[in-house]
Amino acid sequence: MKKTGAEILVQSLLAEGVDTIFGYPGGMVLPIYDALYDADLRHILTRHEQGAAHAADGYARASGKPGVCLATSGPGATNLVTGIANAYMDSIPMVAITGQVVTSLLGKDSFQEADITGITLPITKHNYLVKDVQDLAQTLREAFYIARTGRPGPVLIDIPRDVSGGTADYADPGPARLPGYSVNTKPDPEQVARAVRAIEESERPVIYAGGGVINGGAHEELLRLAEILLAPVATTLMGLGGFPGNHPLSVGMLGMHGSKYANYAVSECDLLIGVGVRFDDRVTSKLEAFAPGATIIHIDIDPAEIGKNVGVDIPVVGDVRNSLQKIIECLQPRLESRWRDKIQNWKKEYPIEFVENGRLKPQEVIKEMYNVTRGEVRVVTDVGQHQMWAAHYYTYHRPRTFITSGGLGTMGFGFPAALGVQVACPDETVLCITGDGSFQMNSQELATVVHYNLPVKIGIINNGYLGMVRQWQELFYNRRYSYVEITGPDFVKLAESYGAVGIRVSKKSEVREAMEEAMRVPGPVVIDFPIEREENVLPFVPPGEPINKMLG
Amino acid sequence: MRHTLAVLVENNPGVLARVAGLFSRRGFNIDSLAVGRTENPDVSRMTIVVEGDARVLEQVTKQLHKLVDVIKINDITADEYVDRELVLIKVNVGPAQRGEVMQIADVFRARIVDLGRKTLTLECTGNDGKINAFEESLRPYGIKELVRTGKIAMLRGFKYTGYHDNGTKEDN
Numbered sequence: 001m002k003k004t005g006a007e008i009l010v011q012s013l014l015a016e017g018v019d020t021i022f023g024y025p026g027g028m029v030l031p032i033y034d035a036l037y038d039a040d041l042r043h044i045l046t047r048h049e050q051g052a053a054h055a056a057d058g059y060a061r062a063s064g065k066p067g068v069c070l071a072t073s074g075p076g077a078t079n080l081v082t083g084i085a086n087a088y089m090d091s092i093p094m095v096a097i098t099g100q101v102v103t104s105l106l107g108k109d110s111f112q113e114a115d116i117t118g119i120t121l122p123i124t125k126h127n128y129l130v131k132d133v134q135d136l137a138q139t140l141r142e143a144f145y146i147a148r149t150g151r152p153g154p155v156l157i158d159i160p161r162d163v164s165g166g167t168a169d170y171a172d173p174g175p176a177r178l179p180g181y182s183v184n185t186k187p188d189p190e191q192v193a194r195a196v197r198a199i200e201e202s203e204r205p206v207i208y209a210g211g212g213v214i215n216g217g218a219h220e221e222l223l224r225l226a227e228i229l230l231a232p233v234a235t236t237l238m239g240l241g242g243f244p245g246n247h248p249l250s251v252g253m254l255g256m257h258g259s260k261y262a263n264y265a266v267s268e269c270d271l272l273i274g275v276g277v278r279f280d281d282r283v284t285s286k287l288e289a290f291a292p293g294a295t296i297i298h299i300d301i302d303p304a305e306i307g308k309n310v311g312v313d314i315p316v317v318g319d320v321r322n323s324l325q326k327i328i329e330c331l332q333p334r335l336e337s338r339w340r341d342k343i344q345n346w347k348k349e350y351p352i353e354f355v356e357n358g359r360l361k362p363q364e365v366i367k368e369m370y371n372v373t374r375g376e377v378r379v380v381t382d383v384g385q386h387q388m389w390a391a392h393y394y395t396y397h398r399p400r401t402f403i404t405s406g407g408l409g410t411m412g413f414g415f416p417a418a419l420g421v422q423v424a425c426p427d428e429t430v431l432c433i434t435g436d437g438s439f440q441m442n443s444q445e446l447a448t449v450v451h452y453n454l455p456v457k458i459g460i461i462n463n464g465y466l467g468m469v470r471q472w473q474e475l476f477y478n479r480r481y482s483y484v485e486i487t488g489p490d491f492v493k494l495a496e497s498y499g500a501v502g503i504r505v506s507k508k509s510e511v512r513e514a515m516e517e518a519m520r521v522p523g524p525v526v527i528d529f530p531i532e533r534e535e536n537v538l539p540f541v542p543p544g545e546p547i548n549k550m551l552g
Numbered sequence: 553m554r555h556t557l558a559v560l561v562e563n564n565p566g567v568l569a570r571v572a573g574l575f576s577r578r579g580f581n582i583d584s585l586a587v588g589r590t591e592n593p594d595v596s597r598m599t600i601v602v603e604g605d606a607r608v609l610e611q612v613t614k615q616l617h618k619l620v621d622v623i624k625i626n627d628i629t630a631d632e633y634v635d636r637e638l639v640l641i642k643v644n645v646g647p648a649q650r651g652e653v654m655q656i657a658d659v660f661r662a663r664i665v666d667l668g669r670k671t672l673t674l675e676c677t678g679n680d681g682k683i684n685a686f687e688e689s690l691r692p693y694g695i696k697e698l699v700r701t702g703k704i705a706m707l708r709g710f711k712y713t714g715y716h717d718n719g720t721k722e723d724n
């Protein structure tokens with residue numbers, strides 16, 4: 001059957017199970033928008049393409065399905081770049097579709113031409129410039145397949161206007177044909193056997209779990225492994241929610257802003273089992289001093305992660321869930337563990353804490369958020385101090401309930417991502433914990449949440465500073481606060497001017513009531529929490545130090 | 553140590569940029585890279601000479617594998633293989649010295665491909681060592697211009713770095 005490229009695109013999206021796309025129109029996507037006009041697909045019009053990219057990313061993180069964003073050529077496409085890089089760093093399945101100038105004008109610096117496949121080469125898992133409408137259906141099939149299989153990631157498809165506006169015979173393209181792409185999901189039995197032996201011989205095992213556990217749906221297996229070994233589980237920022245935070249074996253987060261007991265456990269363990277992690281520098285800090293006495297097992301689907309940052313003793317390459325199952329099958333449960341008892345003592349001795357002083361403290365705000373929501377909502381954060389407080393003082397029990405920009409650390413991610421999470425989870429409460437700096441980077445999306453009545457609750461941890469940078473200037477630059485004091489609008493009025501509800505809370509005693517009020521409101525709510533301005537995130541590993549040398 | 557990689561890639565536009573970008577981004581050192589088509593019109597072959605220890609090589613190989621357009625990678629360094637490179641050299645020689653240079657060319661089985669009033673252009677193929685020696689022998693005459701293709705290589709005997717369309721990525 002003859003179809004236009006744009007119709008083929010819509011048809012292909014539907015065939016991939018896409019129900020929603022986030023986008024922004026322009027000249028080079030006119031044929032696509034014409035097809036969307038009466039397509040059986042929900043399109044959310046954001047107020048900035050960056051918002052669309054982060055929303056698609058948030059949608060993917062919450063649902064596990066690829067998020068889809070759409071933008072026009074040139075500036076529309078370049079506005080997606082931060083969002084694509086963000087998804088790439090955190091291995092999030094996403095398909096970004098961009099319009100492009102007509103094929104005859106390619107490479108001529110034509111109006112609104114940007115070489116977006118060139119620009120996104122290092123920040124996509126793969127990308128395509130489709131020059132022939134005949135290739136469109138096959139390309140889309142491949143793009144979705146690549147985005148969601150193996151180690152997930154963003155794929156970009158650049159479609160010139162004469163391709164989306166051209167016509168071709170459409171038939172389902174069948175499975176993706178990719179001779180250069182294969183995913184090894186089954187771990188090598190010999191490596192599994194070696195891992196099992198090392199585990200059996202260990203006395204002080206620690207599990208170090210990351211975003212791969214969530215991407216790979218391995219949280220149940222992780223729990224079983226920990227309980228069999230009575231081993232503490234330290235998660236990365238990306239791994240939060242992959243292991244129940246209130247479980248006695250949970251030691252919270254490790255690394256630069258980890259808990260002392262997690263970092264002590266890693267420093268003294270004799271076996272470190274890395275599951276879906278990449279030994280990022282924010283976790284390891286001084287590499288030579290990271291888990292110095294430990295045998296290291298590294299389980300990951302991406303073979304290139306093995307040995308990239310640290311030498312690994314036993315690599316297990318495969319799907320993390322599958323690999324953990326294979327390992328667990330061979331293990332006998334431990335009945336007691338002095339190591340576990342030691343860690344329980346550390347937990348009592350070195351709790352994560354803060355000092356109350358009568359002024360509103362960010363930690364109290366977040367704890368109260370937890371109490372009111374009982375840890376049952378989807379939390380989406382921005383980047384900065386508030387992100388770390390959200391990691392420390394809210395407890396995450398289930399995967400995909402803590403959504404944050406880990407690898408790229410993108411300020412401005414939180415709110416549009418929360419919008420995408422709300423679209424993916426219409427029946428759940430979505431709580432965006434943001435900073436006054438971060439929120440101002442994409443606050444225009446208030447119009448979007450109001451327009452679509454996406455009832456996101458936005459808590460602004462407002463210190464009047466780019467707080468995380470201020471903290472570094474305080475600690476390492478003699479309190480020379482250089483351009484970190486940041487003003488903003490009256491956030492309550494800002495919310496109201498968009499048609500959302502705004503609330504301001506300046507006393508601890510009002511936090512609970514305000515949160516409950518926000519939950520009752522059927523639409524989006526902004527709560528401004530003016531907090532103690534110079535509060536620091538502690539504990540903290542100064543850069544270049546071993547992770548057990550913590551301040552605070 | 554220097555390693556010679558035979559890399560089969562899909563003949564897609566942009567594949568060279570992907571490979572080159574990967575090397576520069578991750579700080580891998582390319583000594584030479586030669587690319588051309590193969591017996592299969594959909595597949596090109598790159599011969600990449602890269603410098604690095606075992607750990608670097610492991611990363612190079614694994615990162616290359618992650619490129620969707622890369623079908624197969626073969627580190628042939630330790631195998632028996634034939635390698636060739638072609639060089640074109642233009643030297644500053646007038647009629648007086650032509651004889652001498654032609655004798656050198658003879659020794660290296662090089663050919664004269666162009667003759668000008670004051671220049672002579674020679675072509676020579678061989679492995680690295682031979683090409684380097686040839687270049688050194690001509691240096692005293694004054695090399696005006698030199699261009700090398702980069703090395704291409706092929707395994708000896710029955711072994712080969714072929715591509716079988718069974719839908720999987722191979723790694724020998």
Ligand SMILES: Cc1ncc(C[n+]2csc(CCOP(=O)(O)OP(=O)(O)O)c2C)c(N)n1
Pocket residue numbers: 382383384385386387409410411412434435436437438439461463465466467468469
């Ligand atoms: C897009 C972007 N620009 C700059 C930074 C550097 N940076 C990291 S945290 C931070 C401050 C964030 O301020 P705010 O959102 O108010 O959060 P706070 O630390 O005060 O809680 C900055 C500027 C970044 N991470 N992202």
Ligand SMILES: [Mg+2]
Pocket residue numbers: 384435436437461462463464465466467
């Ligand atoms: Mg702030």
